[in-house]
Ligand SMILES: [Zn+2]
């Protein structure tokens with residue numbers, strides 16, 4: 001049997017290829033993909049040509065097609081179950097892994113990055129990515145059961161919602177009554193609204209650009225109290241006004257590339273506030289004033305990816321049907337439209353405003 005899979009072969013080059021489906025050993029499994037979420041990092045690797053010779057896609061939801069007996073016990077799943085698969089393939093032995101921070105696993109080894117979507121197709125069985133019909137499940141896989149009744153385009157949001165839960169909830173220890181400011185309103189800014197709300201925030205404020213008006217509307221539907229178009233209003237002034245000068249308990253920075261929000265975060269956070277930096281930057285942050293950090297005893301922390309508990313919580317939220325997540329899912333594409341899927345997510349297609357985009361075989 002064979003599986004079709006997208007292979008990135010270079011900068012802006014994708015090919016639909018076929019690979020043999022391997023025989024599944026005792027500690028392994030095979031996933032029949034239902035939907036594979038398209039991540040901002042898929043877009044940047046497509047645009048920049050990093051990681052060629054891989055099957056991209058690291059946010060898959062699917063059905064267990066085959067499973068070895070040991071894997072079935074370890075993962076507590078059987079053939080036919082629906083699961084969401086985590087991105088990381090942690091080694092399980094390094095210092096971060098054994099201390100419970102497997103998202104920081106140091107073992108890259110021959111595989112480059114220890115994650116789905118990044119292993120070379122030269123490493124057998126080649127089916128290491130979600131933008132395919134089938135994905136191989138390595139013994140190091142971490143996965144979660146998902147109710148089969150949930151629409152696949154919503155189930156596949158376990159990944160961005162897991163980030164919102166972790167970055168706006170668990171990491172900064174957001175609690176009942178907190179004021180949370182979220183800088184940025186992409187997928188992870190929007191899911192951060194839910195993460196903050198579920199953690200008990202009293203007030204949630206979200207920023208975006210003028211071109212993000214439709215995203216800011218979704219932020220409101222997810223429970224934001226106030227949205228700020230930073231091209232028209234000053235976010236620091238808005239927070240000052242809305243909190244009588246007390247400022248925010250938690251600031252979550254999820255803009256891509258922009259450095260001003262990092263500078264602003266120090267002003268937006270109140271005394272003893274917590275700042276989570278989760279947006280990738282491509283230059284250093286100028287005008288970073290560490291005195292503000294010192295004087296206000298701010299806690300500033302970085303956030304990379306999601307962990308098991310946050311994924312479990314995110315899946316519970318999706319299954320609850322409590323939030324209109326369908327507002328965020330804008331596009332579904334087939335495998336042979338993978339190129340289009342990436343360009344829509346990257347806002348390169350005239351007239352299309354992609355927020356959450358997925359690929360289905
Ligand atoms: Zn991703």
Ligand SMILES: [Zn+2]
Nearest residue numbers: 091094097105
């Ligand atoms: Zn490790």
